[in-house]
Amino acid sequence: MFSLLSSTFGISRPLILKPQTWRIFSSTHVNHALPMDPERRKKLDERNERRRFRIAHDPEYQAKQDEDKKQRRLRYASDPQYREKLLEFGHIWNTRKSQDPEYVEACNASIRARQRSFDKLRVRLQAENPRYRLRKSLHQWCLKHDWVRETLPWKTHQPVLFASKVHKECKGCTRVKVREGVKLWWRKIGDRDESWLCHACHMPMDNHTAAMPYGYEDVTTMEGIINRKQELERTAKG
Ligand SMILES: [Zn+2]
Incomplete structure (x- = not known):
């Protein structure tokens, strides 16, 4: 049958x-x-x-x-x-x-x-997904350039790069990959107790550009970041 x-x-x-x-x-x-x-x-x-x-x-x-x-x-x-x-x-x-x-x-x-x-x-x-593209780009920028992590005016969290994969407790998820350890973490600014987010959780689902520093929300390329940085520094001086 x-x-x-x-x-x-x-x-x-x-x-x-x-x-x-x-x-x-x-x-x-x-x-x-x-x-x-x-x-x-x-x-x-x-x-x-x-x-x-x-x-x-x-x-x-x-x-x-x-x-x-x-x-x-x-x-x-x-x-x-x-x-x-x-x-x-x-x-x-x-x-x-x-x-x-x-x-x-x-x-x-x-x-x-x-x-x-x-x-x-x-x-x-x-x-085709703008959030995915920015997430990938931002990850690369944070990995490659110390000044991106250390000098840009980040909003709520600052990127921290570790030499090897480390385990932190992400406030936003319990993803296996994150649990196993990653190199890039986002530390909450001005928080006495260290509070961390993984790279994906740091980027809001509904408004992904909010993850960018103050004044860089519309920037999507490395070149754009450099230009914007110079612009902002010029306005601050003048
Ligand atoms: Zn997470």
Whole structure:
């Protein structure tokens, strides 16, 4: 039954997991590597698309799907024979498929392709995100230039660079990376008890330019910082 189901609908399941941990009732997780025949794959994609559309727009159809799923779950929970049967078929299917190098390679290629497209999307979104860009730039400036850390008019926190990664308690988060130690920390200015923020927490989510020093809020490049510094010094003198 499982082999029939999966070969007909292209339902996916992890290759390595034990039969008990399969998402037995899931019919929405599509394995794009199966079937291998592109013609059939195309037809299945179209069919799945129609189904998704119906589920999204036809409440009656959706209710029926939910009810069917519930019944299958109930039967699985209450009928040991049914359960045995499903697991056995699943196991046969799994063993056979995982021994087919061509199938395994196709699955892995599909996973890699999805991962690549996800990576590309992430890189693009980050490149378009002004907060992300300023966060990266500011980190570099603080790492490379002592005068950036020590002489600019920072608002609430001052950057402090340590020679090696150190652990501090960030007031804003408990990120694993931060817990393991980082080189750049932001110390609260004028606070007798030392209070620290990690680089990411120092930059507000809603108003990231507030992390820049007084008078530098609109600056986004190193050149801009140098020019602004000279400008501000000239106005202070004159
Ligand atoms: Zn933090």
